[in-house]
Amino acid sequence: MASTSPTIAGAGLAERPRRSRVPARLDLLQSATGLVLALFMWGHMFFVSTILVSKDFMWTVTKMFEGYFIFGRPYPGIVSVIVFGILVLFVAHAFLAVRKLPISFRQWQMYRGHMKVMKHEDTTLWWVQAVTGFMLFFLVTVHLYQMLMHPGLIGPYESADRVWTGRWWPLYLVMLFAVELHGGIGLYRLAVKWGWFERGDADATRATLKKAKWVLTVFFLVLGLATLAAYMKIGYEHADRAGERYVPASVQPGAVQ
Amino acid sequence: MKVVYTDVLVIGGGLAGLRLAIAARRRGHDALILSLVPPKRSHSKAAQGGMQASLGNVIKGQGDNEDVHFEDTVRGSDWGADQEVVRMFVNTAPKAVRELAAWGVPWSRVRKGDRQVVINGQKVTITERDEAHGLVAQRDFGGTKKWRTCYVSDCTGHAMLQAVGDQAIAAAIPVHERTEALALIHDGGRCYGAVVRDLVTGTLSAYLAKATAITTGGAGRLYRVTTNAVICEGIGHAIALETGVAALGNMEAVQFHPTGIFPAGILVTEGCRGDGGLLKDADGHRFMPDYEPEKKELASRDVVSRRMEEHIAKGKGVKSRFGDHLWLDITLLGEQHIRHNLREVYEICHYFMGVDPVKDMIPVRPAQHYTMGGVRTKPSGESPTLKGLFSAGEAACWDMHGFNRLGGNSVAETVVAGMIVGEYVADFCDRAENDVNIPTGVVREFLEREQAKLDRLAQGGGSEDAAKLKARMQEIMTAKVGIFRRGKDLEEAVDELQELLVRSRSIGLRSRAPGPNPELVTAYRTQKMLRLALTVAYGALTRTESRGAHFREDHPRRDDAQWLKRTLATWKSDADTLPTLDYEPLDIRRMELPPGWRGYGAKDYTDHPDTAARQAEVDALKEKHADRFARQRALMPYDHLLPQRLKGRNERIDERFPAAPGGAGDTPESAFAWESE
Amino acid sequence: MTTTTIVKAPSTSAPPAPAAAAAPAGGVATGAKIRVHALRYNPQEPGSVPHMQTYELEQTEGMTLFIALSEIRETLDPTLQFDFVCRAGICGSCAMMVNGRPTLACRTLTRDVGPDITLAPLPVFELIGDLSVNTGRWMRGTSERLEAWLHGDPQARDICRIEEPMEPELAEKLNELDRCVECGCCVAACGTARMRPDFVGAVGMAKIARFRLDPRDKRTDDDYYELVGTDDGVFGCMSLLACHDVCPKDLPLQTQIAFLRRKMAGKGWA
């Protein structure tokens, strides 16, 4: 493959060392990690919200992740592996995305001032994304550490006790808003950044995308808040027996756990 | 004393200046461009309609060639043009379009098959040839027999300037933006460069060069109502005039464009009418066929503008709070056409008037548009009186437009002149005897003189307000030196302008802000513009005939017997309040196309005694030669005037070159090869 | 920004029309007053500090910012600096921040943005004074850096011969991308450009996209990668799209940047 046309060789570029391909790869990776994380979050929200259906259902889903229905007994280690995978993605994404954040207070101030006078939605949304991303860095690390270390402590009572008695709910509340805003904007940005779904009229496509973004964000926020409320309610009612593991009625007689 | 040296100093970064600099640079000479504004903001940008070149690709252009283009241009000029120069021009214009195509101009292209166009208010279907598919398209324009105007939608000038500007950057030609040439440095016989003011810091420096070229564009701002940009103040003309040696030719020849939007004066392109737009009056009546049954809306500009003013004078104008106007109706072209092919027009109507040209008519009235006059040069672009001074483009008068230029001939001229004059400039620089070797004393003297003038304005404590003088001048020019001219008005104009000139010697400034100081700029420019205005007005007063755009109500006939000559104005001394006028006769005995009726407008002229004889001679020669090239050569040889690399015929669909043996393309007639670097 | 001064037009009579303004003498006053708040700063003047200055004038029919500013300069304050060339929205000279957003001042009607109009020079570009900035130098620098000119076939092409044909649709598409007037609005509107001075800006990317589309340009994607394949180039763009939203010539910047990004990212593993 002739990677350099004679034209550009004539312009003297051929003698220059070739530019690194790393920026292209990093850009792709940033988007890819963001995309996977965002899609994972959708799945994750549906998973934790199973509590809204019933405790048993949530328990079933949890056990499914632990391989209970394949191996006949739970292996929480599987969850640890998944968590670890997500953690790696998360760290990678954070590492890639942080390059885009302002590197000095001056830059930060510039952007703020710019945003305030421009009053331009997408410009403001980026700022929201940057701020929420920064928050997520701390919040999610804690959450993931917890999940990594105690993968077995997931379940209708276990989670609810953590949320209520363990006082994790404020963290989750903040995290919920942060991640839904961040992920929603992120997905919208991915679409416009790479020109997905674009047919003919870019402006119309973008308007549709933005509407879809808001609908999704609101949906997941409502779902998340309801879920959080459910855990808090269960946790509150279960507070005096905090620490007790959940065992569904169906498996109670012979249950060993 | 800050001095900058270069080989070729190009004053003006419009199409003409850029192309000229590229030509010189490619011949190995250093070129440096000065410009009031970044070059791509020059007024060449504003050309919407297109560029004439006889490619003959579209079906309505079939049969077009240099000969037809030549005749149209000479008739358009009302025989004021230098016919040899016109020949050089028409032969180079197709090359210029093709060169620009190779440089990236996205010329609109021909699509084969049927398409609907509006001709003469009627929808007509025409069929384009298969072999023309994808070639550069042409549209109809005023004053032309064939569809000849190549275009890029309706932002032709923009696209051309973009491509030529980019090529200048590619050639690494330095442009000193935001600089203004204030005076030419010369010793009465040889031009050495210019005194230049930096418009950011306000400092003066000397730029010295072997060759200096004035490519500063038009002087429309002498008028209040003009389509020209605010920087088209004619300073380039003025500094040539102020040498007292170089002459300005035909400054009274000022073109008015029929369709300036009213009242802002912003232009809507002739392409509107070319594409089928109509002019209507207060009653919604299409009046042009009443006056010009043959060419109607598409007669030459001077004719259409005059007919419009005539119609308004009859009380048929639309009354508005700003005065009377007429309508331009393009609604019949349809939304698709307007929003794509006339997009710029759409935007202008939308943003500046809140008018939607798809549904509404556009208020128009003629506005000053083009400066036919300019720095008088030989066909080589060099001043016959000041060695080393060249000029090209709208600022120049090598004289291809005479007393009226055709729409589309002007941007074509800029590039063609850049190509031709650029070669001559390079030739000039090649010759060892033209090396500059000037005493620093002369440079210092010029610098000090210009500095002193500025200091006097800034600190002299004068009492006159430059902005007011300038406004008054523009008022006078529009009212009294406009489309219809009368001896009495012109006399009054000359008197009052002289008065203003005297008053301008005691302009005072309100502010002494260092740096660019816009007030100071207005002050010194006003002084220069007044001289130019006087040159226009005085020339118009003296020329007691009507020719092209110069129309005297009191002398409505074209008078070849008395006035087949070019006005040459010089400004002998600073103390003068009038230019010195001389006349340079045009030689009918050497004309390829002797004077006659233009084919539109009034059939009203006095013949020159030589006309009949020359006509007979021409007819006999035409009889004798069947081949059009041989005929042309017999009538008026001009080939010797073209630089070597621009000689050669132009290929057309109907005039194919024989296939070259090696396929590589060169026939003996086309020796020129385009080089990419 | 420290002091604020107010300059008023004499209220007894309508201010005379500026000579530069195209409207006939006097204009037609609409009775409404507008207040123009302009940023003032002359770097050439020792001791000059940036401050806002307010000018009050009467609005006339069809008044654009070009007419308003010309009138201020001619009747109220001869020192006010700004740039207009074509005054018809075609040259790109007059871009400035109008009420916080970059736009072409000459085609902005005062009645659409008034009665209080805040004007500031475009950020990012070197300030010349007041509302005037050096976009020209920036654009030339960008052109040089991106080699933003058509790199034609190095083989000689004979300009006497019939030109190379091109599909009419392609020519139209090229023209669409060629319409950029280098006004700088897209750069001034871009948060990335504000934070990172070396960022190429939408105008730079649009230029590359334009030449890439042009079959007459013989460069390959590898060549273009050399020019924009960096974190100051297309990968630096954070898709804020303010560029797209402010471009006075409606260039399809969003589409073009996305397109360029796909092509250049494709080179990452190619």
Ligand SMILES: Cc1cc2nc3c(=O)[nH]c(=O)nc-3n(C[C@H](O)[C@H](O)[C@H](O)COP(=O)(O)OP(=O)(O)OC[C@H]3O[C@@H](n4cnc5c(N)ncnc54)[C@H](O)[C@@H]3O)c2cc1C
């Ligand atoms: C609205 C409009 C539409 C037009 N449409 C068409 C059309 O469709 N077809 C056509 O053929 N023609 C058209 N014309 C005419 C044509 O555009 C111009 O005649 C032509 O572009 C002039 O080019 P130029 O290079 O000579 O000058 P310009 O492009 O005007 O450039 C002049 C240059 O000189 C510089 N300059 C001036 N004074 C000084 C100084 N003292 N020191 C340093 N630099 C200086 C300026 O900065 C500028 O760079 C149109 C004109 C107008 C006004």
Ligand code: HEM
């Ligand atoms: C450490 C925590 C995080 C930080 C600091 C962070 C930061 C950022 C930043 C600054 C961007 C914008 C990048 C750009 O404009 O080019 C971004 C994009 C994105 N983020 Fe995050 N983020 C974090 C976590 C997450 C998580 C948990 C998700 C999943 C929901 C996510 C999803 C996305 C997506 C989809 C994008 C768009 C990707 C792109 O533009 O290429 N991020 N992130």
Ligand code: HEM
């Ligand atoms: C594989 C990794 C993960 C696992 C196994 C996991 C598991 C859980 C579980 C079990 C809960 C319920 C509360 C609890 O038990 O404490 C929860 C809640 C939550 N998680 Fe995760 N999580 C993971 C990754 C993440 C990531 C990466 C994010 C954010 C970027 C996240 C954000 C949240 C939020 C916001 C809640 C609260 C939801 C609500 O109450 O509506 N989680 N998670």
Ligand code: SF4
């Ligand atoms: S892309 Fe649009 S906003 Fe940017 S410089 Fe060009 S015309 Fe101006």
Ligand code: F3S
């Ligand atoms: S605003 Fe800036 S970040 Fe990109 S999409 Fe436009 S260049």
Ligand code: FES
């Ligand atoms: S002055 Fe030319 S775009 Fe505004």
